[in-house]
Amino acid sequence: xDAGATTTALKADELNSNTLGKLKSHLSxxxxxxxxxxxVIVDSYYFWIEDKxxxxxIIVFTIYLALCAAIPFWPKTICGVTLAWYLISAVSSxxxxxxxxxGTWLCLAIxxxxxxxxxxxxxxxxxxxxxxxxxxxxxVIAIVIFQVCASLAGYACKLHISSIEQHRQLExxxxxxxxxxxxxxxxxxxxxTVTNDLSTIVTVASTRIIDxxxxxxKRPLEDIIARSQHAFVKAHExxxxxxxxxxxxxxxxxxxxxxQEITVIFDSEHKxxxxxxxxxxxxxxxxxxxxxxxxxxxxxIEGIVTEAFANLRRHCSPPTDxxxxxxxxxxxxxxxxxNALNMDIQPLQPSGKGLQLHRHTIESFGGxxxxxQDQQTWILRVEIPLNQSLFAVDK
Numbered sequence: 001x002d003a004g005a006t007t008t009a010l011k012a013d014e015l016n017s018n019t020l021g022k023l024k025s026h027l028s029x030x031x032x033x034x035x036x037x038x039x040v041i042v043d044s045y046y047f048w049i050e051d052k053x054x055x056x057x058i059i060v061f062t063i064y065l066a067l068c069a070a071i072p073f074w075p076k077t078i079c080g081v082t083l084a085w086y087l088i089s090a091v092s093s094x095x096x097x098x099x100x101x102x103g104t105w106l107c108l109a110i111x112x113x114x115x116x117x118x119x120x121x122x123x124x125x126x127x128x129x130x131x132x133x134x135x136x137x138x139x140v141i142a143i144v145i146f147q148v149c150a151s152l153a154g155y156a157c158k159l160h161i162s163s164i165e166q167h168r169q170l171e172x173x174x175x176x177x178x179x180x181x182x183x184x185x186x187x188x189x190x191x192x193t194v195t196n197d198l199s200t201i202v203t204v205a206s207t208r209i210i211d212x213x214x215x216x217x218k219r220p221l222e223d224i225i226a227r228s229q230h231a232f233v234k235a236h237e238x239x240x241x242x243x244x245x246x247x248x249x250x251x252x253x254x255x256x257x258x259x260q261e262i263t264v265i266f267d268s269e270h271k272x273x274x275x276x277x278x279x280x281x282x283x284x285x286x287x288x289x290x291x292x293x294x295x296x297x298x299x300x301i302e303g304i305v306t307e308a309f310a311n312l313r314r315h316c317s318p319p320t321d322x323x324x325x326x327x328x329x330x331x332x333x334x335x336x337x338x339n340a341l342n343m344d345i346q347p348l349q350p351s352g353k354g355l356q357l358h359r360h361t362i363e364s365f366g367g368x369x370x371x372x373q374d375q376q377t378w379i380l381r382v383e384i385p386l387n388q389s390l391f392a393v394d395k
Contacts, residue, residue, distance in 0.1 A: 030072075032075055038102065039103040046099040047061055047099035063085065067081060068106070071106065079107035079110040079115075082107045083104055090130060104147070109150040109153050111154065131143055190238065191236075195232055199232065257291075259286060259287065259328045266326070269282075269305075276313060277319055280320075280323055280339065281322075283324070283326070284328070286328035286329055287329060291386060296365075297385070304384075307355065308324060322338065322339035323339070324336070325337075333383070333386060335381070339378050355371050359371075370382075
């Protein structure tokens, strides 16, 4: 994987995404673009069919058309400015106000759809009162009726938008409640099954260790007790997370001696495999200085390394050969695990769920996990970028 090329491509995509996002933010209501275009065309038609136009009227109407064209980009601001320009033109007794109708209706609809109801009512009242004093009675009645209809249409849109938002928030709240209920149910089941079984294992092993006659019999029992207690603590940590207690945020970065931490896991797990009479090699190479690594990525690396050794213990029978190789670079962690499969003796059947969960997590970081069987050899390859913010794509 070419990290530089990948980073450049993703930054280009992010730039394009930001540009499109800004454009969409200005055109957040595409329907306004259509309505504004129709208003400009209709008002322009009625303006130009008049016989005579003074230069002043043309300038006033041109400014009005420019404001109407800007409505889709800044609807909340331009609607008030356009209506104010219309009323100023009406007060100054210019003849072009007869053609400045569709745009003003659209402005009132926008005011009732997007602005506070008190502001929208003030705009409508000012418009009606102003027109009552400067427009003939028959004409003002028709104009006011259309303005009121436009205001009602805008208010109906506001209620519809509010209804959609309330429905979305209700669905979100229901989903949140469902997830919390499920997590607490899982926490209860985990406590009542796994932790209780681990406690039983520790009790039985502690009883047997008293009756052990020599050190060779005590050592595996001590290992069982230690691993069971470790699993017991980890299970309770998971229970606390599911119950929303001591929840941690893994989105931060921190300096760590990654090679040293992985080496400790390698040494411990390699010794356990030797105790089970499994023969193989464990090698770790690469950069051994401090690295700035995302905490979530660091936890996943430790998890997939532990999972690789766990699969060896569960699915391989002595004296199956195996090889685990890890390489740490400044920007990438690589893991290759191979082991010979004993086709005659297979104590546990693999479910594949563990690696599947790890695959989804690794792919979300921009990495790759490949697991396959080549004749009688199991092969696992893992690539994980050490900084997920450079590789993960915003969904």
